[in-house]
Amino acid sequence: MDNSLKLTCLHDLHVELGAKMSPFAGYDMPIQYSGIIDEHNAVRHAAGVFDVSHMGEIFVSGPDAESFVGHIFTNDVRPLPPGGILYGMMLYPDGGTVDDLLVYREFKPDHFLLVVNAANIDKDHAWILEQSAGFDVVIDNQSDAWGQIAVQGPEAEKAVCGALGFPEAAQLSFYTFCDLVREGRRVIVSRTGYTGEDGFEIYAAPEQIRAWWQALMAVGVKPCGLGCRDTLRFEAGLPLYGDELTADISPVMAGLGMFCKLDKPEFIGKDALVAQKAGGVAQKVVGIELADKAVPRHGYPVELEDGTQVGVVTTGYHSITLEKSICFALVDTAYAALGTPLWVRVRKNVFPGVVVKKRFYQTNYKK
Amino acid sequence: MSKIAEDLLYSESHEWVKVDGNVAIIGVSDFAQGEMGDITYVEMPDLDDEISAGDDFGALESVKTSSELVAPVSGKVIARNDVLEDEPERINEDPYGAWIIKVEMADKSELDALLNASAYAELVK
Numbered sequence A: 001m002d003n004s005l006k007l008t009c010l011h012d013l014h015v016e017l018g019a020k021m022s023p024f025a026g027y028d029m030p031i032q033y034s035g036i037i038d039e040h041n042a043v044r045h046a047a048g049v050f051d052v053s054h055m056g057e058i059f060v061s062g063p064d065a066e067s068f069v070g071h072i073f074t075n076d077v078r079p080l081p082p083g084g085i086l087y088g089m090m091l092y093p094d095g096g097t098v099d100d101l102l103v104y105r106e107f108k109p110d111h112f113l114l115v116v117n118a119a120n121i122d123k124d125h126a127w128i129l130e131q132s133a134g135f136d137v138v139i140d141n142q143s144d145a146w147g148q149i150a151v152q153g154p155e156a157e158k159a160v161c162g163a164l165g166f167p168e169a170a171q172l173s174f175y176t177f178c179d180l181v182r183e184g185r186r187v188i189v190s191r192t193g194y195t196g197e198d199g200f201e202i203y204a205a206p207e208q209i210r211a212w213w214q215a216l217m218a219v220g221v222k223p224c225g226l227g228c229r230d231t232l233r234f235e236a237g238l239p240l241y242g243d244e245l246t247a248d249i250s251p252v253m254a255g256l257g258m259f260c261k262l263d264k265p266e267f268i269g270k271d272a273l274v275a276q277k278a279g280g281v282a283q284k285v286v287g288i289e290l291a292d293k294a295v296p297r298h299g300y301p302v303e304l305e306d307g308t309q310v311g312v313v314t315t316g317y318h319s320i321t322l323e324k325s326i327c328f329a330l331v332d333t334a335y336a337a338l339g340t341p342l343w344v345r346v347r348k349n350v351f352p353g354v355v356v357k358k359r360f361y362q363t364n365y366k367k
Numbered sequence B: 001m002s003k004i005a006e007d008l009l010y011s012e013s014h015e016w017v018k019v020d021g022n023v024a025i026i027g028v029s030d031f032a033q034g035e036m037g038d039i040t041y042v043e044m045p046d047l048d049d050e051i052s053a054g055d056d057f058g059a060l061e062s063v064k065t066s067s068e069l070v071a072p073v074s075g076k077v078i079a080r081n082d083v084l085e086d087e088p089e090r091i092n093e094d095p096y097g098a099w100i101i102k103v104e105m106a107d108k109s110e111l112d113a114l115l116n117a118s119a120y121a122e123l124v125k
Helices: A011-016 A036-045 A065-072 A118-131 A156-163 A167-171 A206-218 A226-235 A270-279 B030-036 B108-113 B117-124
Strands: A020-024 A027-032 A048-051 A056-061 A085-091 A097-105 A111-116 A138-141 A147-152 A177-182 A185-190 A199-204 A222-224 A283-290 A301-303 A309-318 A325-332 A341-346 A349-356 B015-020 B023-028 B039-043 B056-062 B066-070 B075-080 B101-105
Touching: A011 A206, A027 A226, A036 A048, A036 A222, A036 A226, A048 A206, A048 A226, A056 A065, A056 A118, A065 A111, A065 A118, A085 A118, A097 A118, A111 A118, A118 A138, A147 A156, A147 A206, A156 A167, A156 A199, A156 A206, A167 A177, A199 A206, A226 A309, A283 A309, A283 A341, A309 A341, A325 A341, A325 A349, B030 B056, B101 B108
Parallel strands: A048 A222
Antiparallel strands: A020 A027, A048 A147, A056 A111, A056 A138, A085 A097, A097 A111, A147 A199, A177 A185, A185 A199, A283 A325, A283 A349, A301 A309, A301 A341, A309 A325, A341 A349, B015 B023, B023 B101, B039 B056, B056 B066, B075 B101
């Protein structure tokens, strides 16, 4: 193993379980244990647990915290009550995406938690600090101090309330959290996830996360790796930063405009998004369903029947739940309408497909 | 530790060859299927296609990755294991039983460039 890789607090337990490990976002992470299909199906039909300790936790507090978060974040935190969570993005002034993230409004006034992608922690922290000039805020990157697990699937509530002893979790609605104390230490339990199923994300000290991981193993919750994390989020139509959102792909291009509140007085990137909404964008992220079993992969060309390239695949799989070959692709806007026929080049062959809705799988969130 | 069948020849790209007279039966090794994970699709050439040693003749798809199949010998495709169309997982379950294609060899001397079981074991060790 590359010695420069960081290890999460659960690393030795993954190795003990025989996980296939691989570098991801600077960490040595589990890709799969029993197999991607088995783990994927466990989350769709029972419950699985993911080590997501690599995710970043950046705390923002101070008298200007609300206006500052509103300045850097596309969604509107002003009506968000304590214990509420919003999904949205941080943007560059040109509308390109710095990162997508969750914002938690804490129970203390003027306190927010920003949960960011592991690969972007350093970039985001620097960006946030840079934007904070002139705001009376404290920015505290606590990413290394927190472990995190995601318990996902229709049986997640039973596992979190029962095996982990968090009956409070049953009271949470989707995109809310509770603040608990266990063994004198702060624990955050939120009803969130990245799978299209009901589930919880639990943030705590590394030793506590280790104990709870083992408690979940003991009751048969399936350990799940990054392999099925990607297949699950993809089927549910959720973007991955680096694929469907990048410095060159704005939320409007990605079809995520509903998370950008253009009626807010201002936020970084707002003017660019207003212009994109008014004037249209050159390319959009769409879903494509292929008639064949050939698998479209990231980077494969999207073409017209005559071979003209009009786009590129951003994520693609032979869907485990839906049993068909589907992908997200960034295509010229002229070919982005539902029902448009498009072809995907897979090695030497081209396969016909059609533009479909990106939410391939009907999600099962508890509202 | 992956299994290696003693009576087969191997390519450095992890295909195996079973020689039956002038016919080469071709599949992929246990090591290869283990690295791929759950195989979901096998792309095969058509019957009577001519394949050339060193060139792609198809591909394996798993959930996570694609891997091209590289021809260990040249010749004409005389049979395809069409069972794999619906049951690609047979390659995971029984890599040395689940052959992919049979080829009528154009030049049996190409077999000399392949590895025997012990040399292949060194390669994947």
